[in-house]
Amino acid sequence: MKFSHLLDLVHVPGGIPASRLSSDLALVTSVSLDLADTPLSSADPADLAADYASYRPRPVTAVVLTYNEEERIAGCLSALADDVDHCLLVDSGSVDGTAEQALRTRGDARILSAPWADDFSRQRNLAFGEVTDGWLCHVDADEVLAMSHAGRLRRALSVLDYLLPDSDFVVSPVIADVGGPVYTNTQRVLRTDGPFRFRGQVHEHPYDPDGRAPARVQVDVRFDHSGYLPEVVDQRGKRERYVRLDRLARTEEPDNPNRVGTGRRGTGQSPSHGPSVRTTVDAGPRQRPLRDGPARVPEVGRARRRSQCDRGLRDARRGAGTAAGRGRLTRHGPPAPGTDRSRTVRSGRAGAGLRPRT
Numbered sequence: 001m002k003f004s005h006l007l008d009l010v011h012v013p014g015g016i017p018a019s020r021l022s023s024d025l026a027l028v029t030s031v032s033l034d035l036a037d038t039p040l041s042s043a044d045p046a047d048l049a050a051d052y053a054s055y056r057p058r059p060v061t062a063v064v065l066t067y068n069e070e071e072r073i074a075g076c077l078s079a080l081a082d083d084v085d086h087c088l089l090v091d092s093g094s095v096d097g098t099a100e101q102a103l104r105t106r107g108d109a110r111i112l113s114a115p116w117a118d119d120f121s122r123q124r125n126l127a128f129g130e131v132t133d134g135w136l137c138h139v140d141a142d143e144v145l146a147m148s149h150a151g152r153l154r155r156a157l158s159v160l161d162y163l164l165p166d167s168d169f170v171v172s173p174v175i176a177d178v179g180g181p182v183y184t185n186t187q188r189v190l191r192t193d194g195p196f197r198f199r200g201q202v203h204e205h206p207y208d209p210d211g212r213a214p215a216r217v218q219v220d221v222r223f224d225h226s227g228y229l230p231e232v233v234d235q236r237g238k239r240e241r242y243v244r245l246d247r248l249a250r251t252e253e254p255d256n257p258n259r260v261g262t263g264r265r266g267t268g269q270s271p272s273h274g275p276s277v278r279t280t281v282d283a284g285p286r287q288r289p290l291r292d293g294p295a296r297v298p299e300v301g302r303a304r305r306r307s308q309c310d311r312g313l314r315d316a317r318r319g320a321g322t323a324a325g326r327g328r329l330t331r332h333g334p335p336a337p338g339t340d341r342s343r344t345v346r347s348g349r350a351g352a353g354l355r356p357r358t
Helices: 003-010 020-025 045-052 073-078 098-105 120-125 152-163 230-235 238-252 308-317
Strands: 028-032 060-066 086-091 110-113 135-140 143-145 170-177 189-191 197-199 205-207 216-225 278-280 344-346
Touching: 003 020, 003 028, 003 045, 020 045, 020 152, 028 152, 045 152, 060 073, 060 120, 060 152, 073 098, 073 143, 086 098, 098 110, 120 197, 135 143, 152 170, 152 216
Parallel strands: 060 086, 060 135, 086 110, 170 216, 278 344
Antiparallel strands: 028 216, 028 344, 135 189, 143 216, 170 189, 197 205
């Protein structure tokens, strides 16, 4: 039996015995085509369910990049109480109470001091030298796991570890901007022993050592993100910082595959290739809403408000870097250089109107 067949059975009454396996597998909403073809250890769903009942998941570590986040870090970490075993803060020299708030919220939190070097990928990749077992879930301090989704991340990673122990891939939870669009192709969760590392000083994404984009799994786990609210963009100087880092990255690393083209976060495509191929796994609708209201937003293409950061980046590329911008921040989506591994098989759990960020 292939992985895609088991995903199909999740939405067939009686296809998989009611069990921990069927419940956790229902959190998987789409997978890359090469993962969909992965053969499973058994062709009998009942055997898989029985074996999974006693499966012990690998640990999950939250990795949070911080700099003066005392107002946000407690909410970020406390929301992860049911989903992560450890927390690692990669701190760039906070001068406020970020460390104290983190330790007050999670007494076992570790804080790694790493001076800022104009490189988000460098900060994220430091975690691979600090954590050697399980999963790394990269979370921004201004992202909070939805209360109704508590526990889902651990369950989704557990079932993926059980069914795909020898496959290399990254996992994408949903990120919903407060008052804005929802993004699916986020590529935030990686195995510590996998081949992927982040590239790009800004708008960073994971790639293998040959520069190929990873296979991906999207899961029904939502983080709510407040960092692109206009007042936050202004207060923290995000537009200016992102414009400067984007220029620096294009100069210092022109061969980075993430620099090819300018995909906007949430548009569903990048200039290097078209929208992801969507093939339904179940016999139901091609897309179904996510369970919770806040994640159901109009189609991303209708969200016309562009942030100062997004406008600033585009203006900078046109040689008008000082032009003013309006609306909501966006980020690049990574192209798929070399072999196109971006196509997905989509299960019936996908959210209505949601597009994968490629």
